[in-house]
Amino acid sequence: MDLKEKIDLEKLPVHVAIIMDGNGRWARMRGKHRVFGHEQGVISVRETAEAAAELGIKYLTLYAFSTENWNRPMQEVEALMELLVQTINLETKTLIDNNIRLLTIGDTQRLNHQCYAELQKAIATTASNTRMDLILALSYSSRWEITEAMKQIAAKVRTGALQPADITENMISSHLATADIPDPELLIRTSGEYRISNFMLWQSAYTEMYFTQTMWPDFRKNDLHAAIIDFQQRERRFGKLNEQLNTCKK
Numbered sequence: 001m002d003l004k005e006k007i008d009l010e011k012l013p014v015h016v017a018i019i020m021d022g023n024g025r026w027a028r029m030r031g032k033h034r035v036f037g038h039e040q041g042v043i044s045v046r047e048t049a050e051a052a053a054e055l056g057i058k059y060l061t062l063y064a065f066s067t068e069n070w071n072r073p074m075q076e077v078e079a080l081m082e083l084l085v086q087t088i089n090l091e092t093k094t095l096i097d098n099n100i101r102l103l104t105i106g107d108t109q110r111l112n113h114q115c116y117a118e119l120q121k122a123i124a125t126t127a128s129n130t131r132m133d134l135i136l137a138l139s140y141s142s143r144w145e146i147t148e149a150m151k152q153i154a155a156k157v158r159t160g161a162l163q164p165a166d167i168t169e170n171m172i173s174s175h176l177a178t179a180d181i182p183d184p185e186l187l188i189r190t191s192g193e194y195r196i197s198n199f200m201l202w203q204s205a206y207t208e209m210y211f212t213q214t215m216w217p218d219f220r221k222n223d224l225h226a227a228i229i230d231f232q233q234r235e236r237r238f239g240k241l242n243e244q245l246n247t248c249k250k
C-alpha cells in the first residue's frame, strides 16, 4: 500500500534524523560480506533522500559514521570511506539537479584526505541549493560535539569575552556542530535496536523516536512514509499538560 497519500503535508517534521543500522547483519544473513550491506545501504540513502525531498522535508540528517566506528576493522573502515567517495562522486549531480544542499557534522578532518577533499568539493558545489539540506553525520558523536562546544565556551570565558552567567541553552546550541540546524522532530532508528548511540543527545531533548525492525538496506520510501504517519499521530506536549495544548497554541 502506498502510504504517501496518508501524510498530512501541513504537519511535516521539519527535520528528520536517521540512525541507519543493520547493514552488516543484513549482509551476513545472506551469507555475504558486511561491506555488501553497506553498498546496498547506499540505495536506501538515495531512496530516503528522494522521498524526503519529494515530501518537502527541509532537513534530513543521516548518521553515516560514528566516532566509535573508527574502532571497526581497518578493511571495513576503508571500504566505507571508499563507498562514501564513490557515492559523493556519483550523486553530486543529482543533488544539484534537485536543489539539495550537502552538509556534514562531525570531526571530518579525521577522514582520509581524498574523502575529506571530495566532501568539501560537493559541499561547495551545492552550497547555494535551497530545497533541502542533506546532512551527513560523519566521524560524529554527540559527546565529541558537546566536548568541543565546552572547550570553545571555556576559551571565551578565559579571555573575558564571555561571563559564566551569559551561558544559556541557546548559546550552547550555537556552539554545536548543528548550530544553524533546527533540532530534529523525528529520529528514526532501523534494525530493531533501541538505542541513541551517542547521536544528537542535546538536540533530541524533545524529539519523537521511531524504532523499526527494518534493516537499513531494506528501508524504502514507504518506510519513511510510515514513520512520518506514526509521528503525525503523536501528541507532542513539550512538558505541558494535554489541556494546556488544547487551549493555547505552542
Ligand code: FPP
Residues within 6 Å of the ligand: 020, 021, 022, 023, 024, 025, 026, 038, 039, 041, 042, 045, 062, 063, 064, 065, 066, 069, 080, 083, 084, 087, 088, 136, 191
Ligand atoms: C550501520 O550498519 C551502518 C553504518 C555504520 C554505515 C552506514 C553507511 C552507509 C549506508 C553507506 C554510506 C553512506 C552514505 C551517506 C553515502 P552496521 O554496520 O552497524 O550494521 P550491523 O549493526 O548489522 O553490524
